[in-house]
Amino acid sequence: MAQFGTDPAMGAGSTRRGPTIVAVVVLLVALSTTYLPDTAQSRIAFGIRWSLLRPFLAFQNQMTETQIAAQDVEELRAQLDSLSEATMTHAALADENRTLASLLELSDRLGDDYMPAVVLRPGTPGSESMFILYVGSDAGVHEGSPVVNRHGLVGLIREVRAETSVGMDWTHPDFRASAMTEDGSSYGVVENRRGAFREQDRLVLAGGAYHEDVADSTLVVTSGLGGVFPRGLPIGRIDGVAETEGQWSKTYWLRPFVQPPEVTHVLVAFSPDSTFDMALAFPPDSAASRQEILRREREDGIRLRALADTVRRMRVELGLPVSIPDSLRAIADSLGIPADSARLLADSLGVPVQAITGPALGGVFRNAIRSGARPIVTPPVRRPAAPTPRPSTTPPDTAPTRPPPDTVPNDTIAVAPAGAFR
Amino acid sequence: MRSPSWVLIVVLGLVAVHFLLHVGFGFGEVAPDLLTIALLIGAREVDLGKGAGLGLIFGLLEDSLSVLSFGANTVTMTVLGFLGALTRDLFVGDSLIFLVSYLFVGKMLRDVFHWVMVGATLRDPFQEMLLQSAVAGIYAAVAGIVVMALTGLWREGSQ
Structure with a gap:
C-alpha cells in the first residue's frame, strides 16, 4: 500500500516555495494561452506542427499515401478480375467504366478553380x-x-x-x-x-x-x-x-x-x-451518397442482366440471324449510348456481332430500355413452332417477315428502366 | 534502473509513441493516452514547477492539433502536471494499487478538466464524457502499469 505522509527528502516549506511560485507562473502562462488572439494561437500551433510534430504528420501523410497505393493495387486486382469476367459480362465492365468516368467528369465540370x-x-x-x-x-x-x-x-x-x-x-x-x-x-x-x-x-x-x-x-x-x-x-x-x-x-x-x-x-x-x-x-439526378450510388449501380447491374436474359430468349424465339453491324450502331445512336458500349452489351448478351438484329430487335431493345418497368420473371410462353431462320442472303437492315416489336408478347420481356444505359 | 535520466528517456519515448500512434497511424481512441501516462510518470519525479512546466509543453503539443479549442489541453495538462508532482509530497511508494489508482484518477481528471476547459460549444454531453473517461482511465492504468513494468520503473513488491 502507499504510504501517506510527507517525503522527508523534500525538506522544509521554504525550499518548496520556489517550485510552487514557478508552478503558479506556469499555470498562469497556460491560462493565458486560452485568451491569446486567434492569430497568435494559430502561429503557435503552426510552429509546433511545423517543428516538433512535423515527423509525425509527415509519417501520417506517408501512411495515407501507402494506404491509397494499397487500395490502388486492390482496385487494379479488381479491374483484372473484372477484365477476366468481361469475356462473359462486358456490360459490367461498361458499367464500371461509367462509374470511373463520372469521377473524372466532376473534376472537368468544376474547371480549374x-x-x-x-x-x-x-x-x-x-x-x-x-x-x-x-x-x-x-x-x-x-x-x-x-x-x-x-x-x-x-x-x-x-x-x-x-x-x-x-x-x-x-x-x-x-x-x-x-x-x-x-x-x-x-x-x-x-x-x-x-x-x-x-x-x-x-x-x-x-x-x-x-x-x-x-x-x-x-x-x-x-x-x-x-x-x-x-x-x-x-x-x-x-x-x-x-x-x-x-x-x-x-x-x-x-x-x-x-x-x-x-x-x-x-x-x-x-x-x-x-x-x-x-x-x-x-x-440534381447525380446527387446521392456513396451508399445510394452503390445501391443504384447494383440495381442497374441486375436490370442489365435481366435485359440480357430477355433478349437472349427473344433471339431464340424470333430466330434472328441477320448480320447488321450498322443496325447496331443505329440502335446505339437512337438510344444515345456510344456504339462501343452497344457492342459490349451485344457481346454480353451472347449475340455474335455477325448476327445482330435489325429494326425489329432494335425496337424491342429500345422499348425495353425506355419502358422503365421492373423485370418480369414469368417464364416465356412456349410457341408451337419457332420461326424459320432467315436465309443468309437477306440484305442487312431488312427483315420484312419478322414480326413487328408490338407483336412480341410482353410476358417474355424483362425491361430496364429509363436511364439504365446513360 | 530508476535514474532520473532513464525516467526522462521513458517519458520522451512515451510522447513519441503517443504521437506516432495517434497522429502517424491515426489510431485515435484505440490507442491509449500515452501522453497523459508520460506526464503522470514524469511529474512524480520532479517538483511542482517542473511538473507544471512538463504539462504545459505536453498540452501545447496536443493543442497544436486542435486549433478550434486552443489552450484547453495546455491548461489541463499543466494542472495535471502540478497535481502529479504534488502527489510526491502526499504519497510515497509505488505499490500496484497506488499506481493503478494514480493513473486511473489522473486520466479521469485529465478528461474532466479538458471537458471543462473546451467550452460549451465543443463540449460533449457530460454523461458521455464520464463514461468514456472511465473506460479510458482503466485503459490508461493498464497501459501505464505495463509500460512501467517493461521499462523497470515498477517492480512487483516494490514500495
Whole structure:
C-alpha cells in the first residue's frame, strides 16, 4: 500500500516555495494561452506542427499515401478480375467504366478553380471534426475555401499556411451553410445538431418558413447567399420535420450525402468563380451518397442482366440471324449510348456481332430500355413452332417477315428502366 | 534502473509513441493516452514547477492539433502536471494499487478538466464524457502499469 505522509527528502516549506511560485507562473502562462488572439494561437500551433510534430504528420501523410497505393493495387486486382469476367459480362465492365468516368467528369465540370487534395485526420482530442490538407496558400487556398467531393459539400477551410491548411467538416458545431431546396422554394441555414452521443449528430435545415412544407427526399443545396459557398452544392436530402418553433419556423432533418469518415480525397476551391452555378457541376439526378450510388449501380447491374436474359430468349424465339453491324450502331445512336458500349452489351448478351438484329430487335431493345418497368420473371410462353431462320442472303437492315416489336408478347420481356444505359 | 535520466528517456519515448500512434497511424481512441501516462510518470519525479512546466509543453503539443479549442489541453495538462508532482509530497511508494489508482484518477481528471476547459460549444454531453473517461482511465492504468513494468520503473513488491 502507499504510504501517506510527507517525503522527508523534500525538506522544509521554504525550499518548496520556489517550485510552487514557478508552478503558479506556469499555470498562469497556460491560462493565458486560452485568451491569446486567434492569430497568435494559430502561429503557435503552426510552429509546433511545423517543428516538433512535423515527423509525425509527415509519417501520417506517408501512411495515407501507402494506404491509397494499397487500395490502388486492390482496385487494379479488381479491374483484372473484372477484365477476366468481361469475356462473359462486358456490360459490367461498361458499367464500371461509367462509374470511373463520372469521377473524372466532376473534376472537368468544376474547371480549374478546384484542386485535388488528400484528407488527413489528426485523431486527437478536440480535433474530431477537423482535417488537414497538404495544400495551402502557395497553391491559392484561402480561409473559407469550400471543400467538396463527388457527392457534394464536405466542409470548408478554417486556417491556411503556405503548404498546409486546416479545414472543418459539417460535423463541427460551428459549421453553418446557407442553403435552399433544389427548386429554390425554401431557404434556411444548414447546421449540425448535436445528439446525446457523437454518433447521433445530424444535419438540420433550420429557419424554414412555417407555412411551407418541404417534402421528404427533397434535394437541399447551398444557396450561395453570404458568399462562403457557391450556389448549387449538394448537401443532403430532407428526412422529415425535426421541430417547429412557435408558428413561424420549421426545422428539417437532413440525410447528408457526404459521410466525413469516408472522405479521403477532396477538391478544394482556390479561386472559385462566385457566379458559377454548381448545379452545372452537380446535376440534381447525380446527387446521392456513396451508399445510394452503390445501391443504384447494383440495381442497374441486375436490370442489365435481366435485359440480357430477355433478349437472349427473344433471339431464340424470333430466330434472328441477320448480320447488321450498322443496325447496331443505329440502335446505339437512337438510344444515345456510344456504339462501343452497344457492342459490349451485344457481346454480353451472347449475340455474335455477325448476327445482330435489325429494326425489329432494335425496337424491342429500345422499348425495353425506355419502358422503365421492373423485370418480369414469368417464364416465356412456349410457341408451337419457332420461326424459320432467315436465309443468309437477306440484305442487312431488312427483315420484312419478322414480326413487328408490338407483336412480341410482353410476358417474355424483362425491361430496364429509363436511364439504365446513360 | 530508476535514474532520473532513464525516467526522462521513458517519458520522451512515451510522447513519441503517443504521437506516432495517434497522429502517424491515426489510431485515435484505440490507442491509449500515452501522453497523459508520460506526464503522470514524469511529474512524480520532479517538483511542482517542473511538473507544471512538463504539462504545459505536453498540452501545447496536443493543442497544436486542435486549433478550434486552443489552450484547453495546455491548461489541463499543466494542472495535471502540478497535481502529479504534488502527489510526491502526499504519497510515497509505488505499490500496484497506488499506481493503478494514480493513473486511473489522473486520466479521469485529465478528461474532466479538458471537458471543462473546451467550452460549451465543443463540449460533449457530460454523461458521455464520464463514461468514456472511465473506460479510458482503466485503459490508461493498464497501459501505464505495463509500460512501467517493461521499462523497470515498477517492480512487483516494490514500495
